[in-house]
Amino acid sequence: MKLSKLAKASLYLSLSASSLIFATSANATDPSSETSLSKVVNAGQKINQSAVKSQQRVNNLTEQVQTKLQQFHVVTKEVDGLSIYNQQMQTQLDSQLTELAQIAKSMEEVSVIERQISPLMARMISTLAAFVKLDVPFLPNERTKRVADLKSMMKRADIAVSEKFRRVVEAYQIEVDYGRTIEAYSGVLPIEGKKMDVDFLRIGRVSLVYQTRDGSRLGEWQKLSGKTGQTGQWKTLSQDYRLGINKALRIARKQLAPDLILVPISGAVVSINQSSTPAE
Structure with missing residues (x-):
């Protein structure tokens, strides 16, 4: 493990103190040197304690940095995922805007179609009435009533144009089916x-x-x-x-x-x- 500069300095001071202790051990019998030796030992202990505390602070800071780094990686992944999600949502939004534009255009054309289809249905009903009159006279009441109901339906405003057209086509389909039954x-x-x-x-x-x-x-x-x-x-x-x-x-x-x-x-x-x- 690499040591910080503060830890290295503490180690050097500890070694220096130890060398000083060993160097003066030979003179330990000298009473005048005992006081100096005690001061040196106390100083070395203080330095060691300071170094330990400094190392603990370094370790705590290192753990905090690692935690912050992991949090940064997690947040970065979330940001990347949100970026991709936003791109997908933007693509869908563009598609929906295009569809809305097409719907708006179709709605503008509905009125034109209604103006064209209403006369067409009127002609279809008139043709069907003439056909029933000239056709073989089977089920006369039923077929005549069907045509009369279609004519009455065309005057009603509570029935959609699409439903009117469906009923007219249905009447034609019934007449077609008569020919093969x-x-x-x-x-x-x-x-x-x-x-x-x-x-x-x-x-x-x-x-x-x-x-x-x-x-x-x-x-x-x-x-x-x-x-x-x-x-x-x-x-x-x-x-x-x-x-x-x-x-x-x-x-x-x-x-x-x-x-x-x-x-x-x-x-x-x-x-x-x-x-x-x-x-x-």
């Missing part, structure tokens, strides 16, 4: 001037037939194509289709497993109002 439902149909309870069978949009509850009457919806647009009428069917229609009704009601069925396919016929100009 089979369905059986009950209803009332005027037949020869009388309202009769019948069972309707819809197969996509290619076939819509009915059968009275007693099975005595069968009919199909037949489209009529004319210059003024698409219309149609109910046409009586032969009893030859009765078994096929009954089987299809049970399949549509999930009372039978899917199987081949024999049903008429609605075909277009020329109406009497057709223009005399031949089609090219």
Whole structure:
């Protein structure tokens, strides 16, 4: 261990005192020298005690310095960690500021989008209403009510534009699904001037037939194509289709497993109002 300058000085003084003691030991028998020797010994002891105290202070100071140094290293590591953390937080803050700017820009564009999408939805609802009117007349009350609800919804201010658009698209999706499903439902149909309870069978949009509850009457919806647009009428069917229609009704009601069925396919016929100009 390296000694401090004060410790070295104390050691030199101690050695000098010891040499002086040994040098004068030969004259110890001389009474006049005893007093001088005692003074030298006392001085050496005081010097040694002072050196010990000085060394203790040096040791205490050294321990304090080591403690402070360790604390300094710990604080330095904390500062380094905080610097890295601040850099990460700054990066996140910059990213959030960029995102806020994008959101603000999007909010400015919302009003423009709303002004454009509202007329679009109005046109979509009008087109859907015309389509339902010209389509095969299955579930007329349900489909008409759906269109009426959409028109009423467009006048409400408590419904968000996004929700309005979702409902319009949903109505279109329901109409699309009609074209690839089979369905059986009950209803009332005027037949020869009388309202009769019948069972309707819809197969996509290619076939819509009915059968009275007693099975005595069968009919199909037949489209009529004319210059003024698409219309149609109910046409009586032969009893030859009765078994096929009954089987299809049970399949549509999930009372039978899917199987081949024999049903008429609605075909277009020329109406009497057709223009005399031949089609090219």
